[in-house]
Amino acid sequence: MGVQLAAEEGFKPPSTADFNLPPVFGDNPFTTKPVFLVFFSVILISTFFIVSARKALIVPSKLQFAGESIYGFVRNDLARDVIGHEFMRFVPYLFTLFTFILTNNLFGIIPFLQFPTMSRVSFPYVLAIFTFVIFHYVAIKHKGLMPYLKEIMFMPGVPKPVYILLTPIEVATYFIVRPLTLSLRLFANMFAGHLLLLVFILGGEHLLQGVIGLKLVSPFAFAFGIGLTFFEFMVQCLQAYIFTLLTALYIAGALADEH
Amino acid sequence: MFQPRYSNWAAGEAANPLIPHTAELIVGFVAFSLLFLVLRAKVVPLFEKAFAERTDAIAGGIERAEKAQREAEIALQKYTSQLKDAQGEAQKIREDARVQGAAIIEDLRTKATEEATRISAAATAAIEAERQQAITSLRNEVGALATELAGKIVGEALDDQVRQSRIVDRFIADLEKSK
Numbered sequence: 001m002g003v004q005l006a007a008e009e010g011f012k013p014p015s016t017a018d019f020n021l022p023p024v025f026g027d028n029p030f031t032t033k034p035v036f037l038v039f040f041s042v043i044l045i046s047t048f049f050i051v052s053a054r055k056a057l058i059v060p061s062k063l064q065f066a067g068e069s070i071y072g073f074v075r076n077d078l079a080r081d082v083i084g085h086e087f088m089r090f091v092p093y094l095f096t097l098f099t100f101i102l103t104n105n106l107f108g109i110i111p112f113l114q115f116p117t118m119s120r121v122s123f124p125y126v127l128a129i130f131t132f133v134i135f136h137y138v139a140i141k142h143k144g145l146m147p148y149l150k151e152i153m154f155m156p157g158v159p160k161p162v163y164i165l166l167t168p169i170e171v172a173t174y175f176i177v178r179p180l181t182l183s184l185r186l187f188a189n190m191f192a193g194h195l196l197l198l199v200f201i202l203g204g205e206h207l208l209q210g211v212i213g214l215k216l217v218s219p220f221a222f223a224f225g226i227g228l229t230f231f232e233f234m235v236q237c238l239q240a241y242i243f244t245l246l247t248a249l250y251i252a253g254a255l256a257d258e259h
Numbered sequence: 260m261f262q263p264r265y266s267n268w269a270a271g272e273a274a275n276p277l278i279p280h281t282a283e284l285i286v287g288f289v290a291f292s293l294l295f296l297v298l299r300a301k302v303v304p305l306f307e308k309a310f311a312e313r314t315d316a317i318a319g320g321i322e323r324a325e326k327a328q329r330e331a332e333i334a335l336q337k338y339t340s341q342l343k344d345a346q347g348e349a350q351k352i353r354e355d356a357r358v359q360g361a362a363i364i365e366d367l368r369t370k371a372t373e374e375a376t377r378i379s380a381a382a383t384a385a386i387e388a389e390r391q392q393a394i395t396s397l398r399n400e401v402g403a404l405a406t407e408l409a410g411k412i413v414g415e416a417l418d419d420q421v422r423q424s425r426i427v428d429r430f431i432a433d434l435e436k437s438k
Contacts, residue, residue: 029282122283
């Protein structure tokens with residue numbers, strides 16, 4: 001029946017509708033796959049790191065070493081190197097951000113889960129809002145509200161007429177461009193990556209249902225899909241890193257005294 | 260056999276993938292906050308503790324080794340300086356002893372010389388006195404003897420003291436001359 005259906009309807013390329021998964025239970029919008037995946041990621045990350053950090057030995061076990069490596073990477077290479085001496089306050093947030101994004105991205109290529117949660121734009125939006133609120137709050141607390149706004153709107157050391165151009169750009173950068181690019185970069189990467197995998201894997205599947213000639217081509221589509229999976233792995237790690245790095249940079253900018 | 264890949268659930272709403280879902284926004288907010296609280300309370304402090312303890316263990320070990328080395332150096336310096344002092348002192352004592360010995364010898368030599376000189380002078384004086392005494396006594400005795408003899412020979416009494424004395428002196432001078 002399926003073969004007939006496919007033959008009759010032809011290949012339907014994957015679309016944005018493939019990301020709009022229905023609720024598992026009735027019409028409850030809190031029971032969709034992405035929602036489950038997000039909660040699963042929270043349990044997974046918490047369990048892994050709590051077990052890993054529980055003993056906190058001077059000479060770490062393999063598990064503790066694995067957890068410490070990730071934590072140490074965020075703490076030293078992202079937080080400390082970017083933010084400077086006040087970095088410790090922001091380590092919990094950056095650490096949560098990195099592990100949360102990384103895990104949810106990797107869900108895109110983990111067998112059976114195979115859905116990058118961050119391809120649902122709501123989640124990147126939430127994370128970008130967190131970062132937006134934090135770096136503005138830090139800047140206002142560090143510099144005071146008026147000096148901070150003045151610094152954004154009237155960058156020192158610039159000829160007055162330039163402000164006509166510069167002020168709108170700076171305001172837009174701080175209040176619109178930063179949160180928007182932060183969330184859309186992550187969302188678009190995950191969305192496009194998943195779509196690409198769908199094209200090759202669903203395409204390969206469709207070719208398999210065709211005539212003998214098309215069946216022979218099908219393995220190439222699958223092979224490409226597998227190759228892209230490795231590529232996706234790289235992108236997923238990179239995007240988690242970039243989101244965290246940019247957040248650290250924005251916080252560092254908020255703490256910097258000179259513009 | 261083949262499930263439809265998607266349903267038309269909220270199809271209208273999902274047409275634009277950039278429009279967020281309220282439910283997902285809430286879930287994202289809650290889940291992320293939850294994870295943040297758990298990691299901040301249960302994971303970060305423990306990893307920080309392990310880091311701090313490790314740093315302390317390594318840095319403390321190095322510090323202890325450095326301290327031990329410093330102490331050893333100080334002890335070595337102390338012993339070296341003590342040894343140098345002892346050597347210097349021994350040298351000084353030897354030098355003192357040498358000087359003292361020389362002084363003692365010099366002193367003894369001087370005393371011996373003085374003693375010798377003194378004894379020699381006393382002897383000389385005694386000899387001279389005895390000689391004078393002998394000369395005087397000899398002169399008297401010889402004078403008396405000679406006078407007596409001469410008196411007897413010439414038969415003439417030479418009682419005059421002055422003349423007698425003159426004769427004796429002449430006699431003795433002749434004696435010495437003939438010697």
